[in-house]
Amino acid sequence: MARVTLRQLLDDAAEHGYGIPAFNVSTMEQVIAVMEAARACDAPAIVQASRRARRYAGDIMLARMIDAAVETYPDIPLCVHQDHGNDEETCASALQAGFTSVMMDGSLREDGRTPADYAYNVAVTRRVVDLAHRAGASVEGELGLVGSLEGLENEAEDGHGAEDALSPEQVLTDPDEAVRFVRETKVDALAIAVGTSHGAYKFSRKPDGAILAMQVIKEINRRMPAMHLVMHASSSVPRELQDLINRHGGEMPQTWGVPVEEIQLGIRYGVRKVNIDTDCRMAMTGEIRRVLAQSPGELDPRRYLGPARAAMARLCRDRYEAFGAAGRASRIKVVPMGEMAKAYEAGAFEPRFA
Ligand SMILES: O=C(CO)COP(=O)(O)O
Ligand SMILES: O=C[C@H](O)COP(=O)(O)O
Numbered sequence: 001m002a003r004v005t006l007r008q009l010l011d012d013a014a015e016h017g018y019g020i021p022a023f024n025v026s027t028m029e030q031v032i033a034v035m036e037a038a039r040a041c042d043a044p045a046i047v048q049a050s051r052r053a054r055r056y057a058g059d060i061m062l063a064r065m066i067d068a069a070v071e072t073y074p075d076i077p078l079c080v081h082q083d084h085g086n087d088e089e090t091c092a093s094a095l096q097a098g099f100t101s102v103m104m105d106g107s108l109r110e111d112g113r114t115p116a117d118y119a120y121n122v123a124v125t126r127r128v129v130d131l132a133h134r135a136g137a138s139v140e141g142e143l144g145l146v147g148s149l150e151g152l153e154n155e156a157e158d159g160h161g162a163e164d165a166l167s168p169e170q171v172l173t174d175p176d177e178a179v180r181f182v183r184e185t186k187v188d189a190l191a192i193a194v195g196t197s198h199g200a201y202k203f204s205r206k207p208d209g210a211i212l213a214m215q216v217i218k219e220i221n222r223r224m225p226a227m228h229l230v231m232h233a234s235s236s237v238p239r240e241l242q243d244l245i246n247r248h249g250g251e252m253p254q255t256w257g258v259p260v261e262e263i264q265l266g267i268r269y270g271v272r273k274v275n276i277d278t279d280c281r282m283a284m285t286g287e288i289r290r291v292l293a294q295s296p297g298e299l300d301p302r303r304y305l306g307p308a309r310a311a312m313a314r315l316c317r318d319r320y321e322a323f324g325a326a327g328r329a330s331r332i333k334v335v336p337m338g339e340m341a342k343a344y345e346a347g348a349f350e351p352r353f354a
């Protein structure tokens with residue numbers, strides 16, 4: 001059985017200098033796409049579910065789909081991660097449902113919209129770390145708000161994020177505060193804010209250093225070279241997919257995401273987990289639109305969901321390869337969560353600083 005913790009995967013990624021894409025899933029097609037792509041290039045996999053994904057599929061259905069993935073792809077180490085947990089209850093119920101990792105996003109209050117202060121973030125994250133590490137599970141924390149440095153707002157279409165206008169200080173993580181946060185919470189991975197926002201409309205032009213603050217990553221990595229960093233909102237929003245969608249009746253105003261080269265640069269400076277949801281949605285939507293436009297009489301969902309799944313799998317494989325994760329799955333010997341729990345207790349995973 002190859003269910004693995006985030007901590008173990010990211011430790012391997014750090015040791016061998018690569019990054020792992022974490023794909024959001026809500027449906028069976030998406031779970032299969034991630035796993036087929038991982039198997040095709042021997043990459044370890046991270047699937048993550050938001051609160052909305054858990055509500056959409058239902059916890060039991062989602063948990064059983066993950067069980068099925070573990071059984072169907074026994075050679076692929078699979079981390080199951082709660083994306084943007086908003087409180088302890090969400091993280092605890094994820095662990096109960098068989099997740100091996102949780103994100104406690106204390107950069108926002110329980111409502112998932114109101115920016116929280118530092119003290120609140122530390123306190124709630126620390127409590128989740130205590131709970132998760134006792135079970136051997138991993139914790140990702142977040143410092144700084146995922147939100148656009150260009151427009152100084154978060155993508156309103158998305159379920160998670162601040163609704164009001166943000167200041168540049170809020171959308172960029174302070175490197176000194178990041179060190180303090182890791183020391184005080186002992187998170188396994190830290191999501192940092194570098195000016196990108198969730199959803200398709202991140203930037204109105206190809207991003208440069210003025211709107212995508214990669215220097216923040218370098219600064220944090222300089223202070224904490226051993227810390228695993230997480231880039232959220234890292235879809236690249238490929239032009240080909242925008243065009244495909246628009247050619248078949250879609251209406252996407254031109255937009256830019258996070259270029260793959262910028263993510264590769266991040267990986268050189270400690271980024272180990274890269275969150276991607278929108279690109280997968282676009283790959284599927286493009287194919288569904290194409291099939292239905294070209295075959296308006298089609299009534300069999302398998303005839304459009306099948307190509308959509310295949311398109312998402314191609315995208316996932318591209319990212320595994322681009323981030324250097326391909327070829328690593330077969331080298332990882334999974335450490336069971338019970339052993340991880342003992343190692344935490346023995347202090348084996350205490351944060352290290354420069
Ligand atoms: O960060 C994400 C999920 O937590 C996904 O970001 P995108 O909207 O860029 O795919
Ligand atoms: O963080 C946001 C992810 O893209 C998840 O989106 P969702 O809440 O619509 O599942």
Ligand SMILES: [Zn+2]
Pocket residue numbers: 084105107108142145146
């Ligand atoms: Zn957040």
Ligand SMILES: [Zn+2]
Pocket residue numbers: 084146198232233275
């Ligand atoms: Zn996110």
